[in-house]
Amino acid sequence: xxxxxxxxxxxxxxxxxxxxxxxxxxxxxxxxxxxxxxxxxxxxxxxxxxxxxxxxxxxxxxxxxxxxxxxxxxxxxxxxxxxxxxxxxxxxxxxxxxxxxxxxxxxxxxxxxxxxxxxxxxxxxxxxxxxxxxxxxxxxxxxxxxxxxxxxxxxxxxxxxxxxxxxxxxxxxxxxxxxxxxxxxxxxxxxxxxxxxxxxxxxxxxxxxxxxxxxxxxxxxxxxxxxxxxxxxxxxxxxxxxxxxxxxxxxxxxxxxxxxxxxxxxxxxxxxxxxxxxxxxxxxxxxxxxxxxxxxxxxxxxxxxxxxxxxxxxxxxxxxxxxxxxxxxxxxxxxxxxxxxxxxxxxxxxxxxxxxxxxxxxxxxxxxxxxxxxxxxxxxxxxxxxxxxxxxxxxxxxxxxxxxxxxxxxxxxxxxxxxxxxxxxxxxxxxxxxxxxxxxxxxxxxxxxxxxxxxxxxxxxxxxxxxxxxxxxxxxxxxxxxxxxxxxxxxxxxxxxxxxxxxxxxxxxxxxxxxxxxxxxxxxxxxxxxxxxxxxxxxxxxxxxxxxxxxxxxxxxxxxxxxxxxxxxxxxxxxxxxxxxxxxxxxxxxxxxxxxxxxxxxxxxxxxxxxxxxxxxxxxxxxxxxxxxxxxxxxxxxxxxxxxxxxxxxxxxxxxxxxxxxxxxxxxxxxxxxxxxxxxxxxxxxxxxxxxxxxxxxxxxxxxxxxxxxxxxxxxxxxxxxxxxxxxxxxxxxxxxxxxxxxxxxxxxxxxxxxxxxxxxxxxxxxxxxxxxxxxxxxxxxxxxxxxxxxxxxxxxxxxxxxxxxxxxxxxxxxxxxxxxxxxxxxxxxxxxxxxxxxxxxxxxxxxxxxxxxxxxxxxxxx
Numbered sequence: 018x019x020x021x022x023x024x025x026x027x028x029x030x031x032x033x034x035x036x037x038x039x040x041x042x043x044x045x046x047x048x049x050x051x052x053x054x055x056x057x058x059x060x061x062x063x064x065x066x067x068x069x070x071x072x073x074x075x076x077x078x079x080x081x082x083x084x085x086x087x088x089x090x091x092x093x094x095x096x097x098x099x100x101x102x103x104x105x106x107x108x109x110x111x112x113x114x115x116x117x118x119x120x121x122x123x124x125x126x127x128x129x130x131x132x133x134x135x136x137x138x139x140x141x142x143x144x145x146x147x148x149x150x151x152x153x154x155x156x157x158x159x160x161x162x163x164x165x166x167x168x169x170x171x172x173x174x175x176x177x178x179x180x181x182x183x184x185x186x187x188x189x190x191x192x193x194x195x196x197x198x199x200x201x202x203x204x205x206x207x208x209x210x211x212x213x214x215x216x217x218x219x220x221x222x223x224x225x226x227x228x229x230x231x232x233x234x235x236x237x238x239x240x241x242x243x244x245x246x247x248x249x250x251x252x253x254x255x256x257x258x259x260x261x262x263x264x265x266x267x268x269x270x271x272x273x274x275x276x277x278x279x280x281x282x283x284x285x286x287x288x289x290x291x292x293x294x295x296x297x298x299x300x301x302x303x304x305x306x307x308x309x310x311x312x313x314x315x316x317x318x319x320x321x322x323x324x325x326x327x328x329x330x331x332x333x334x335x336x337x338x339x340x341x342x343x344x345x346x347x348x349x350x351x352x353x354x355x356x357x358x359x360x361x362x363x364x365x366x367x368x369x370x371x372x373x374x375x376x377x378x379x380x381x382x383x384x385x386x387x388x389x390x391x392x393x394x395x396x397x398x399x400x401x402x403x404x405x406x407x408x409x410x411x412x413x414x415x416x417x418x419x420x421x422x423x424x425x426x427x428x429x430x431x432x433x434x435x436x437x438x439x440x441x442x443x444x445x446x447x448x449x450x451x452x453x454x455x456x457x458x459x460x461x462x463x464x465x466x467x468x469x470x471x472x473x474x475x476x477x478x479x480x481x482x483x484x485x486x487x488x489x490x491x492x493x494x495x496x497x498x499x500x501x502x503x504x505x506x507x508x509x510x511x512x513x514x515x516x517x518x519x520x521x522x523x524x525x526x527x528x529x530x531x532x533x534x535x536x537x538x539x540x541x542x543x544x545x546x547x548x549x550x551x552x553x554x555x556x557x558x559x560x561x562x563x564x565x566x567x568x569x570x571x572x573x574x575x576x577x578x579x580x581x582x583x584x585x586x587x588x589x590x591x592x593x594x595x596x597x598x599x600x601x602x603x604x605x606x607x608x609x610x611x612x613x614x615x616x617x618x619x620x621x622x623x624x625x626x627x628x629x630x631x632x633x634x635x636x637x638x639x640x641x642x643x644x645x646x647x648x649x650x651x652x653x654x655x656x657x658x659x660x661x662x663x664x665x666x667x668x669x670x671x672x673x674x675x676x677x678x679x680x681x682x683x684x685x686x687x688x689x690x691x692x693x694x695x696x697x698x699x700x701x702x703x704x705x706x707x708x709x710x711x712x713x714x715x716x717x718x719x720x721x722x723x724x725x726x727x728x729x730x731x732x733x734x735x736x737x738x739x740x741x742x743x744x745x746x747x748x749x750x751x752x753x754x755x756x757x758x759x760x761x762x763x764x765x766x767x768x769x770x771x772x773x774x775x776x777x778x779x780x781x782x783x784x785x786x787x788x789x790x791x792x793x794x795x796x797x798x799x800x801x802x803x804x805x806x807x808x809x810x811x812x813x814x815x816x817x818x819x820x821x822x823x824x825x826x827x828x829x830x831x832x833x834x835x836x837x838x839x840x841x842x843x844x845x846x847x848x849x850x851x852x853x854x855x856x857x858x859x860x861x862x863x864x865x866x867x868x869x870x871x872x873x874x875x876x877x878x879x880x
Contacts, residue, residue, distance in 0.1 A: 175309075228292040651681075
């Protein structure tokens with residue numbers, strides 16, 4: 018504990034030492050005076066005997082201190098005093114640093130959560146997704162219930178679980194304890210939550226009995242639904258509600274930390290969990306997403322080989338499934354599948370924010386060089402009085418570290434605010450974004466960046482000042498002093514480098530921005546404006562397909578009659594929301610030529626409602642009923658695949674064991690991805706293909722708020738308990754599909770704008786400082802006859818020279834690196850000349866604007 022007292026009790030110890038030395042001198046003085054020496058002479062003799070009292074005191078103090086620590090603390094106090102004297106400089110520097118460090122810390126937190134941090138589940142490194150694929154296009158997320166049950170016998174897996182893959186279609190009507198509501202949900206196996214290692218906040222999860230046909234009804238709530246609908250009431254456990262017209266007991270509430278949507282359904286909010294009843298799901302073809310946990314030491318190739326061997330045996334034992342069961346297993350690490358496609362955008366984002374931090378460092382280097390030039394006499398005087406150059410460098414670096422620490426602290430606060438904002442963003446189809454937070458690793462990165470930035474922006478100015486000629490600096494007059502050629506060269510080089518970095522960011526942001534515009538201009542195959550969808554479930558009395566068909570026909574007819582409604586229809590798969598694939602072939606082709614295609618079960622008038630072009634034939638009508646010949650409509654991609662040289666309207670489509678006459682051909686619809694061209698798709702009439710959970714699709718001629726009252730009134734006349742307040746704009750689904758690109762483009766554009774602003778500040782600072790330092794020279798030149806226009810032209814010429822040099826380097830670097838962005842671009846070449854030209858023009862205009870102010874603020878000289 019002595020060292021603690023020595024650090025915090027130094028002032029008392031030093032005071033005691035000074036008092037003791039004074040007493041010794043007094044005692045010696047008294048002794049000499051007692052011997053007859055005059056008092057003044059006695060005091061002088063006593064001081065001579067003790068020697069230099071200051072040196073004696075300093076040597077005594079060294080017993081109770083560490084010289085290095087004392088010197089360091091002195092440097093910090095001195096740095097704080099210097100920064101306090103220039104509050105404007107300090108504020109600007111701290112804010113710039115906070116921007117760079119905060120942005121880097123935020124982006125690191127996002128990247129770490131998406132790409133590096135383990136998933137929030139038990140033994141996440143051994144979690145895999147067991148998918149199925151029957152074609153390159155329909156790479157699987159789903160398998161049949163029979164396949165899942167067979168996979169549970171695999172010996173390479175410690176445990177296997179499953180949930181309904183197409184949960185986007187599984188919204189649930191919630192009634193019985195308040196206003197009817199529709200909530201997004203997913204069916205999960207009884208062991209799903211224990212498999213992940215997630216315990217409920219309240220109650221329990223499902224039992225095997227609840228996953229059986231006619232078993233007890235049960236539901237588990239998400240934390241969000243428990244908080245919103247039940248006001249976080251712990252007494253909700255055991256309460257009975259009605260889910261899709263069937264009684265269910267609330268048996269559990271999941272914790273707030275568990276966000277199913279953030280991991281398995283980015284952009285979706287899952288509010289309720291229902292038990293997966295396999296005896297019902299068994300008839301739904303490939304509909305189960307299968308997860309597994311490998312046994313310790315088992316490799317993915319070994320697990321995949323065993324899974325494929327099992328599937329082959331199943332296909333031999335159940336030939337009745339035919340080509341629909343011919344697929345292979347694909348075993349992938351769960352994290353790899355969840356974050357698929359995120360690696361390169363995140364790396365690009367981090368590179369961009371790193372460039373912003375470099376530009377920040379360059380800017381601060383310029384500011385510190387200018388500041389150090391104004392302190393040349395002070396530094397030269399300290400050097401003349403004995404301060405070594407190393408000591409001066411350390412002092413200047415300490416000031417840089419103090420600035421960086423202040424900026425880093427503010428940057429961390431900024432990062433906390435930014436990550437909180439990111440977590441609250443809705444509708445972003447980016448996995449794990451809801452779980453982003455500032456943790457110990459991110460704070461460590463912030464500390465590391467604080468140290469590195471302090472060295473980056475502080476070392477060059479410190480060395481440049483320490484290398485200066487102290488004698489020459491002392492001889493210079495304050496008015497006519499000059500910073501020297503080396504300083505000007507370094508400052509110019511720094512400006513060129515930040516212009517080059519800004520150019521790199523501008524080109525990258527420009528390419529991605531043009532790609533985003535191309536995505537927005539894509540022909541989706543439908544028009545989403547003023548189209549709204551509403552889930553429609555079978556009621557308790559809809560025990561036959563005929564009753565349900567009559568019910569939805571009545572709903573559609575009532576909606577069409579509502580004022581303001583232009584068209585309405587039914588579909589079981591809304592574009593960009595849900596999909597499923599079936600095997601199809603042309604009649605006459607062998608079963609081996611069956612290939613996958615997306616299937617949509619629709620009602621009459623859907624293409625008119627969605628504004629999907631009908632290329633040939635007709636739409637479905639009310640006459641395409643169950644007692645009529647089976648019919649189908651195909652898209653142009655499937656038509657070209659099956660009947661490349663024939664009229665597809667003369668063909669017959671084989672779907673499983675069914676033969677459907679092709680009655681129409683429509684344009685391709687981008688059902689899976691906005692940026693992916695339409696694949697093979699076919700449509701079956703809802704009156705011929707049973708489906709018990711379709712969506713009502715409505716196109717309005719006026720804003721929805723004007724039409725909604727009449728629309729809901731029309732629905733209430735047919736089904737009073739239908740949650741008609743849950744209409745979803747189709748545009749929301751389009752926006753969610755392009756949300757990752759919008760997110761990355763927005764951030765990169767913001768970083769590019771910040772870089773451009775910092776580059777402009779750097780150019781302005783260098784030119785303004787150069788003009789200020791050259792005031793005497795400018796005065797002499799004007800006295801000798803130079804016009805102010807010529808002087809201004811010279812200042813703007815220097816601005817243009819620096820900018821062109823930086824832009825040339827930046828354009829060259831962009832051309833060399835732009836190929837790295839090729840996988841992120843859409844409809845734009847990495848060497849797009851318009852983007853490069855636009856970046857160069859923006860840089861030149863901003864640079865000239867930055868140089869214009871100092872050029873036209875020249876001091877007035879008498880003529």
